[in-house]
Amino acid sequence: MTNDERAPVELNVDVAHPARMYDYYLGGKDNYEADRRAAEASLEVAPEIRAIARENRAFLERAVRHLVRSGVRQFLDIGAGLPTQRNVHETAQEIAPDTRVVYVDNDPIVLVHARALLSAYGLGRTAVVQADVREPEAIVADEQVNALIDFEQPLAVMLVSVLQFVPDREPHEIVATLRDAMPQGGYLVLSHPTQDFRGDQANQVASTYNRAKAPAVARRKAEIERIFEGFELLEPGIVQTPLWRPEGEVTSDLDLIWMYGAVGRKL
Numbered sequence: 001m002t003n004d005e006r007a008p009v010e011l012n013v014d015v016a017h018p019a020r021m022y023d024y025y026l027g028g029k030d031n032y033e034a035d036r037r038a039a040e041a042s043l044e045v046a047p048e049i050r051a052i053a054r055e056n057r058a059f060l061e062r063a064v065r066h067l068v069r070s071g072v073r074q075f076l077d078i079g080a081g082l083p084t085q086r087n088v089h090e091t092a093q094e095i096a097p098d099t100r101v102v103y104v105d106n107d108p109i110v111l112v113h114a115r116a117l118l119s120a121y122g123l124g125r126t127a128v129v130q131a132d133v134r135e136p137e138a139i140v141a142d143e144q145v146n147a148l149i150d151f152e153q154p155l156a157v158m159l160v161s162v163l164q165f166v167p168d169r170e171p172h173e174i175v176a177t178l179r180d181a182m183p184q185g186g187y188l189v190l191s192h193p194t195q196d197f198r199g200d201q202a203n204q205v206a207s208t209y210n211r212a213k214a215p216a217v218a219r220r221k222a223e224i225e226r227i228f229e230g231f232e233l234l235e236p237g238i239v240q241t242p243l244w245r246p247e248g249e250v251t252s253d254l255d256l257i258w259m260y261g262a263v264g265r266k267l
Helices: 017-027 033-045 049-069 088-095 108-121 135-142 144-150 172-181 198-212 221-227
Strands: 075-077 101-107 126-130 156-160 187-193 229-235 259-266
Touching: 017 033, 017 049, 017 108, 017 156, 033 049, 033 156, 033 198, 049 088, 049 144, 049 187, 049 259, 075 088, 101 108, 101 144, 108 126, 108 172, 135 144, 135 172, 172 221, 187 198, 187 221, 221 259
Parallel strands: 075 101, 075 156, 101 126, 156 187
Antiparallel strands: 187 259, 229 259
8 A cells, every 4th residue: 555545535424425425325324414414315205226326236246247257357447435235346357367447536535445355355457546537537547547557458447427417528538548558348337317217306416416416416327328428338238227138037117216227348
């Protein structure tokens, strides 16, 4: 661990943060009163958010397993959120122990918890970096990222339920920077809430995030398709998260899952 990784971080628990709200939806304990109030406001509008969060996590796991079995040994998880069960490195390294994973998030509390997790595991193939998805150039150039990630070798960039929190910039521009840093054959794993299902609820939830000072936007399928410019979508394409290569029975409440998931391979 470098001195930068040991440096103290400034924590602000008085303002809700999406990563900690997500932790609350999943039943975690790494959240604070401001996060719980904001999350409960969203749940009041759309109680299905807990199911959406669980399905989103399951999609992430299936995508990671598929890519590791396809030979991918590097993952850059941007907007990783708080460590929870079945993190990317646990899922990947269970299949291929030599897999390298770098987590990126802008929440200092995520950094603190991730450091503790990695310290407990003692993993030399996993790291955590504090950075913002809005600054992809800085992520690609980061010294800690490059210590583990070789951008000349196939890798998977994970943007799982994060680009909705970039309402003031075109998400395809962010992804284009990351795509251009990847070699041919690299992968993009993405999930994103949509207005295409239960649009009123999706927009009302976005409003609760806005009030929690975490501006969010749900996007339609055509907008998400644009994010995958330069990638070939793996089957079954852009679908609701439970429908992306399910490994068991698909939820009967599919109409409640207003979250798309997809994986693309760089052309």
